[in-house]
Amino acid sequence: MDRAxxxxxxxxxxxxxxxxxxxxxxxxIRPQIVRGPFSNYLNANECSILIDLVRSVSPRVMIEFGCNxxxxxxxxxxxxxxxETYVGVDVFRDHVPTLACQLSEVPMExxxxxxxxxxxxxxxxxxxKLRASDLEPCxxxxxxxxxxxxxxxxxxELARDLVRPGGIIxxxxxxxxxxxxxQVLRRLHKRGWPIVAVENSWLAFMRIGDAA
Numbered sequence: 717m718d719r720a721x722x723x724x725x726x727x728x729x730x731x732x733x734x735x736x737x738x739x740x741x742x743x744x745i746r747p748q749i750v751r752g753p754f755s756n757y758l759n760a761n762e763c764s765i766l767i768d769l770v771r772s773v774s775p776r777v778m779i780e781f782g783c784n785x786x787x788x789x790x791x792x793x794x795x796x797x798x799x800e801t802y803v804g805v806d807v808f809r810d811h812v813p814t815l816a817c818q819l820s821e822v823p824m825e826x827x828x829x830x831x832x833x834x835x836x837x838x839x840x841x842x843x844x845k846l847r848a849s850d851l852e853p854c855x856x857x858x859x860x861x862x863x864x865x866x867x868x869x870x871x872x873e874l875a876r877d878l879v880r881p882g883g884i885i886x887x888x889x890x891x892x893x894x895x896x897x898x899q900v901l902r903r904l905h906k907r908g909w910p911i912v913a914v915e916n917s918w919l920a921f922m923r924i925g926d927a928a
Contacts, residue, residue, distance in 0.1 A: 740905050740920075742913045745769075750795050755787045758860070758888060762917050763788060766858065766886060767795045769921055773884050775855030777801045781843050781871050782861025786830030793833050803851060804830065805839045806861065844870055848877040855880055860888040863895035872904060879924045886921045887911075 783804025827838030
C-alpha cells in the first residue's frame with residue numbers, strides 16, 4: 717500500500733497500537749470536541765486534545781512547525797484566548813520533502829486559512845534552516861511538519877531552546893508507521909525527556925520544567 721495513503725487514512729481515524737506507550741507513560745485525555753472543520757491530518761479528537769494541552773499552560777506565544785494551510789492554527793486561536801502571537805512555519809509549494817509520503821502535504825499557500833487573525837504570522841522556511849534566534853521564545857510548540865528522523869530530531873532540540881519553563885511541546889504522528897516520528901521520540905525518552913503519549917491518538921507531549 718502507498719505510504720501516503722496509509723498516513724492520510726489513519727490520520728482520519730487514529731488507533732492506538734502500543735509502540736511508544738510500551739516505553740513511556742500513557743495518559744487518557746477526553747476533551748470536549750471543539751467546532752470544526754479540521755485538517756485532513758489532525759482530526760476532531762486530536763485537535764481538541766491539542767487545544768486542551770495548549771490551554772493548560774495559558775500560553776501567550778505558540779509556534780507550529782508544519783502549519784500547512786493554517787486550519788489547525790485557526791482552531792487553536794479560536795479556542796485558546798490567552799494567545800497573543802501564533803507563528804506558523806512551513807515551506808514553499810515547490811519544496812520536496814524528505815519522505816515521499818509527505819509530498820501531497822506540501823501546502824500551496826502556507827497559513828492561508830489563519831491569515832485573517834491578527835495574532836497569526838507565517839514564516840516560510842524549512843525548519844532545518846531555522847535557528848532559535850529566528851523565532852521568539854514561546855509557551856507552546858506543536859511539531860507536525862517534516863516527519864523524517866533528521867527533521868523531527870532537529871525540531872525537538874530547537875523546541876527545547878524555544879519553549880519557556882512551564883510551557884509544553886506537542887508532537888503529532890508518533891506511532892504512525894509511515895513516518896519516522898516514533899523512533900525519534902523513543903531515543904529522546906531514553907535520554908530522559910519526560911515525554912507522555914496520549915492514548916487513542918497520535919499525539920505525545922512534554923511539559924518543560926519536568927525533570928529531563
